[in-house]
Amino acid sequence: MATIYDVAKLAEVSTTTVSKVLSNTPYVSAKTREKILAAMAELKYSPSLAARGLTGNRTYILGLVVPYDPDYLFGDPFLLEVIRGVESCANNNDYNLLLSLARKDNQRSAYARLQRSRYLDGVIFLETLQSGVEVHYFEEQNVPCAFIGYGKNLESGNCVHADDYRGAFEAVTHLLELGHRRIGIVSGPSNFMYAVNERWRGTNSALAAYNLDLDDCLVGYGDFTLESGYQIATQLLAAETRPTAIFAQNDRMAVGVMRRARELGLNIPGDLSLVGFDDVPLSQLAEPALTTVRQPGYELGVTAAQKLIELIAWGNLKFEPVVLPVEFIPRNSTAPLKP
Amino acid sequence: MATIYDVAKLAEVSTTTVSKVLSNTPYVSAKTREKILAAMAELKYSPSLAARGLTGNRTYILGLVVPYDPDYLFGDPFLLEVIRGVESCANNNDYNLLLSLARKDNQRSAYARLQRSRYLDGVIFLETLQSGVEVHYFEEQNVPCAFIGYGKNLESGNCVHADDYRGAFEAVTHLLELGHRRIGIVSGPSNFMYAVNERWRGTNSALAAYNLDLDDCLVGYGDFTLESGYQIATQLLAAETRPTAIFAQNDRMAVGVMRRARELGLNIPGDLSLVGFDDVPLSQLAEPALTTVRQPGYELGVTAAQKLIELIAWGNLKFEPVVLPVEFIPRNSTAPLKP
DNA sequence: CTGAAAGCGCTTACAG
């Protein structure tokens, strides 16, 4: 395993100069640079990341912290898309990706250990129901961070998220344009999550544009699982004046609604129109295929990684929030209101 | 950020002794050990992994290499389960997990870079259609490796996989017991993969037990995607004497079959029985719920990580293959042959 | 443009 000394010796220069070539310092003559490059190639040299890390500089490792909540996250292909995006961008920039699925019970220690061991050049947090708590471990140490989500409040920086407001607005407007007025809402959890709040804001804006008020009887709060969608549908669809359309704040809950509707003999979209959110693969496979709003998981991952890498490169700690567009995807689960 | 010197000073001992406590060396008096432990706690000390790595010892990082093939892997929740298992076991043993999704175009260089930079204590390879090529980068350097899959040949060590043979055997036997004789097979790709071979072995054993030969007209080769299942079903179900049952070698292809059957107006399981493989969440959501064989993704991940960590701890390079049991899961997509 | 030297925070023989 060749070291920087071997390269220096072969190229007949000092290790200082080799190091300069490694870090692309400008002030090296073209001739020596080439000699060094040749030596590195010949020896198949690649610098020890451990040594680089020790010197206090860079470890070239980015952390991706996913607060682990089995039911909510796993089985959610959206997560896989985000991971893929982060990994791809990291790799393209010669960074490695450390994946940490923080468990509820020991996440504190895992975070602290990671951070104290000075192993990460920066960290990306995937915001979920559980998250938001342990970030200070990194922030206190001035480790650059990026959030996929909304951060602590809407104004807080360093986050990238999809345009949840717009997505919900378009979804509900779509139902309104089809003539629906009794629109049920299957909401995500009411606490914590800004994404849920934003989807509510979009929902309310759309209703307001039609001078409609929200009917509390048509609202249910779930936890993003299929089961919770099923439960809420059981309740909403049993009402005497049941909704003619439902907007579910994610696809998995929408599929739960679909399942309950089928049990009740309700045809979708004939008797009930249904819109989801996320556009997970499942939504295409459902029968009928689910009308939904695509959330760009891969792009969110790429963007967060990109922003973080820029932060590291420039020695900054803050970037302005980035909002990525969503895409409304009409499929077969919505239809005009029957007269 | 406390260093080992700070701890040593506070505990009034040498760094050597602190280091010994860190590595759980036995020969330290209980009294000094406690003094040191107290000092570490007070200073919130945690050792610099970079320094540890430099000393040539351990980096406490495990690599998970997933040859990246978007269509095949992503959107496959099985992958997420495996990752979860690996991460969980790594974390429980104070290892970190470096995730690398090797792309076809640059996987060579990414592998080489990782390995040469001496960043990994060990590597887990997830075997897929693409893999098997770049392992030598690590093996040549005596970096401990584990494979989730079959490795280079059936006898090769260091691999952990599910009992594909048994799973296929039970799936096909189930269909035979229901009275089916014209059984179609939707196979995975015929090249490379031992898992596919093993599922074939199981299939043939089951048929042989009923003195049946395989009818080549009833076989199609797909690539594990839903679309390929759909294509093959189009062909198999068009035949004059169409199969009365189909065994698909994974769930996604089975869902493709299901979709095509529905288009043709065939009732499942009334007109066609269907069995899949893997037990991805989708198989429960399908209508009817899919009879399948559960592959223990999480357990595969845990076991591979466990074995790898043992290898590292003992300084070994080889372990005997581990076969994890599968579970046959009867649901609603299979029924007795109509008379 | 180039190099000598110190130092990053550990671990590991080696002595005692």
Add this chain to the structure above:
DNA sequence: CTGAAAGCGCTTACAG
């Protein structure tokens, strides 16, 4: 059971 000292492979002021 405990410690002094060398060394792991880099980078970074600092000189020249």
